[in-house]
Amino acid sequence: MTQTTNPLVFLEALHQEIQQTKYGQQPAELYDPISYIMNLGGKRMRPLLTLMAAYLFGDNWRKALKPAVAVEVFHNFTLMHDDIMDQAPLRRGQPTVHEKWNHNIAILSGDVMLVNAYELLLDVETPYLKKVLARFNRTAAEVCEGQQFDMNFETRWDVSEDEYIEMIKLKTSVLLGFALELGSIIAGADDVESQRLREGGINIGLGFQLKDDLLDVYGDPAKFGKQVGGDIIANKKTFLLIEALQQSGGALKNELIGWLSATEFDKQEKVQAVTAIYDQLGIRQLTEARINDFFTRGFANFEQLSVDPARKALLLDFTEQLIGRES
Template sequence: MASFDLKEAAQLLADELEQQKFGEAPETLYAPLRYILSLGGKRLRPALTLLGCYLFDDDYKKAIDPAIGVEVFHNFTLMHDDIMDEAPLRRGKMTVHEKWNSNVAILSGDVMFVRSYEYISNVEDKILRQALALFNKCAAEVCEGQQFDMDFEERETVGEEEYIEMIRLKTAVLIGFALRLGALIGGATDEQSKVVEEFGVNVGLGFQLKDDILDVYADQDKFGKQVGGDIISNKKTLMLIKALKQAEGADAVELQNWLEAKDFDKEEKVAAVTDIYNRLGIREMATEKSNEYFTKGFAALENLDVSEDRKNLLKEFGVYLQNRDH
C-alpha cells in the first residue's frame, strides 16, 4: 500500500506549480499570477484534493492537475479579496494590487479563474460533469460569501448565525470541495464523497474562526498578514459580534468609540480593543465555537467507510488546523 504525507503532498504541488507556465504574453497579465503563486502558503486545499483521492485509491498523483486547479482558484479569490479589502500584505509580501495596480490584479485574477477550470477539467470523463457542477456551485458560493462579507461592512449589526453562514460560503465550502473532488477522482461513491465534504466544511468553519482569533493574537512574524487588521477595519468577525453583545458600561462605551473613530493610531486601537476582548473573555468564547465545528467534522468521519489508517490522516489534518498558531 502506498503511503501519504500531507506535507510531502504540499511540497509536490509546490514543485508542480513552479513548472506551470500558465501563459507568457502579455507579461503584465501573467507575471502577477506567477507572483502570487510564488508567495507560497501552506497549499492545504490542493493537498486535501490529493488526500481525498488517496482515501480511495493509492494512486493519488492522478489528482495533481485538479489539485492545481483548486490552488489557482483559491489564489484568484485572494487576489481579488485583497483589492476589495485594500490589504497591503499577503503572506508577508506586497499584495498584487500594491505591486502593480488594481486593474492589473483584476484582470490577472480573471485569467486565473479561467486556468483553474482547465486544470479541474482534467478528470475522467465519467466524473467530468459532476466535477464541474460541484466547482460551479463552490465558486458561486465563494462569491456569495465575499459579497455578504462586504455587505456586513455597511451594517451596524450582524448576527452570529449570519456570520457563520458567511464564512461557510467564503471559506469552508472550498475546503469541502477540495476534499470531495479528490474523493471522486479516487473512485468514491457520491455518498462517500458527501461525507468527506461534510468533514471539510466543518473543519473549514473551525479553521476560519481560528483564523479570526489569530488575526488578533498571532505572532506577526509567523502570521504573514497584518495582525490586528480586522480590528483596524472594524471587520465584523465573531469576536467583535460577541464583544458588542457582551460589553457593558465603560467597556461598551470604549468599544463603540473605537468603532466610530475616523482618525486614530492603528497600534493604539488594536491594543485597546484587544484589551476589551481580554476583559470580556472573547478569545475563549471564539475558541469554544471554533472547537465545536472541529468536533462536528471529526464526528462526520464516523460515517466514512474507509480504513482507520486513512481516516486518521483526515483526523490528523483537523487536529493540525485546530492547534495551529499562524
C-alpha cells in the same frame, strides 16, 4: 489497502505539478502576475486535502494532481481580485498584483486565472467531469457571494452571529469542503463519503476562520505572523466584535461603540481597551468553545468515513497539524 504514504510525498508531487503548470505565454502582462502570485507560497492546504482525499479511496492519487492545482489556482484568483477590492498593499509580505502592476492587469489576470482553473479541471476523467464541474461552479459562486456579504457587512453594525458564520462559510469554508470532495469524486468514492468529506472540510474551515479571528487578539505575538490587535485597530467585523456587540449592554456597550467611533486614538490603547471589554464579556472562552465545536464536528465527519484506518489517520493527523491544536 495498507500502503501508507508519507505526507511529504503529496507535497513534493504537488510542488512539482505547480512548477510544471503553464498558464499562457503572451502578452506577458497578462500571464506574469499568475506565476508571481502562485509562487508567493502559502501552505497549499487546499490541494493537499484534494490529494489526501483521493488517497483515502485508492492508490492512484496522482490523477488528482491537475484538479488539485485547479483548486489552488482558483484560490489565488480570489486572492488577486479580493486584494483589489480590499485595497491591500501586501500579500504574504510581497506587493499585491495591483500594486506591482496595476488594477486593470489584476482584474484581467484574475479573469484568465479563473479560466485556467477550469482548464485544469478538464483533466478529470469523463465519467466524473460533469459532477465535478457542477460542484465547482456552485462553490465558485458561493465564494463570490461570501466576498460580497463580507463587503456588505463593512457598513453594517447589526450583523448577527448567524449571518457572520454564513458569510465565512461561503467566503472561505466551502472551498476547503470542495477540495476534499473533489479528491474523493476523482477516486471514485460514493456520494455519502464525498458528502462527509465536504461537510468535514466546511466545519474545519469554519473553526479555522474563527481561530484566525481569535489569534488576532489573543495570539502569541512571537508565533502570530501579523500584528496582534490589527483587526481591533481596523474595526474589522470579526466573530469576537460581533459577539461583543451582541453580548454587551449599558456602559460597556457605550465604551465599545466609543472606541469603534473614535477617529483619533492611540493604537495600543485601543487594542488594550477593547481586549479588556472582550475579557469582561468572556468573549475569548465563548469563541474558543465555538472553535472547538466546529473542529469536533469536522473530525467526527472524517471519523465516519468507511476507509482504511491508516489512510484516515493520515488525513486526521494532517488536519490536526493544519489547525495547530498546540498553539
